[in-house]
Amino acid sequence: NAGVTQTPKFQVLKTGQSMTLQCAQDMNHEYMSWYRQDPGMGLRLIHYSVGAGITDQGEVPNGYNVSRSTTEDFPLRLLSAAPSQTSVYFCATRNGEGVGYTFGSGTRLTVV
Amino acid sequence: EDQVTQSPEALRLQEGESSSLNCSYTVSGLRGLFWYRQDPGKGPEFLFTLYSAGEEKEKERLKATLTKKESFLHITAPKPEDSATYLCAVQTSGGSYIPTFGRGTSLIVHP
Numbered sequence: 001n002a003g004v005t006q007t008p009k010f011q012v013l014k015t016g017q018s019m020t021l022q023c024a025q026d027m028n029h030e031y032m033s034w035y036r037q038d039p040g041m042g043l044r045l046i047h048y049s050v051g052a053g054i055t056d057q058g059e060v061p062n063g064y065n066v067s068r069s070t071t072e073d074f075p076l077r078l079l080s081a082a083p084s085q086t087s088v089y090f091c092a093t094r095n096g097e098g099v100g101y102t103f104g105s106g107t108r109l110t111v112v
Numbered sequence: 113e114d115q116v117t118q119s120p121e122a123l124r125l126q127e128g129e130s131s132s133l134n135c136s137y138t139v140s141g142l143r144g145l146f147w148y149r150q151d152p153g154k155g156p157e158f159l160f161t162l163y164s165a166g167e168e169k170e171k172e173r174l175k176a177t178l179t180k181k182e183s184f185l186h187i188t189a190p191k192p193e194d195s196a197t198y199l200c201a202v203q204t205s206g207g208s209y210i211p212t213f214g215r216g217t218s219l220i221v222h223p
């Protein structure tokens with residue numbers, strides 16, 4: 001039982017490149033979400049999904065794309081990386097409403 | 113707009129020196145208040161959920177309490193291994209139950 005697995009752990013991109021951050025969970029949680037964490041800003045929601053085939057935008061969705069074809073996977077796509085997207089990205093899942101999240105270990109992304 | 117404010121931003125304690133972290137919130141229709149612990153380079157780890165004023169939860173040296181306007185995380189006789197950033201989040205009953213996170217309190221416990 002791995003919980004929430006994020007890959008890669010570290011990534012350096014050049015401005016304009018695209019990439020996909022992977023998130024996989026083995027807990028059969030319906031709710032999955034992506035956050036970015038920046039110094040002094042706290043955790044900010046990028047996109048979330050309440051089940052396979054359903055996604056919605058969070059607080060800071062611009063420049064990011066998501067899809068949810070299975071319960072297990074929720075990839076985050078950076079369409080054209082910008083230095084402002086340098087951050088630590090966390091995938092988080094939960095089993096229902098009013099309960100706490102299970103977070104992945106994060107992906108540290110640097111855009112140069 | 114929902115707001116969550118954590119104080120202090122940083123706290124340094126000596127081992128055994130008890131203290132409290134504060135999480136004040138302004139939301140309409142609180143559904144749950146969550147506390148997380150985050151170690152450097154790792155994702156947040158869930159600690160507690162509090163649902164209603166007067167509720168308390170305990171885990172080892174940590175005790176979380178909730179009023180109608182704020183929550184406290186009391187740390188009794190802390191040890192160096194309690195050093196971490198502690199995050200608070202609130203979830204309201206409207207919309208899609210998306211929690212709002214505070215910016216955290218960085219706790220360092222010196223031996």
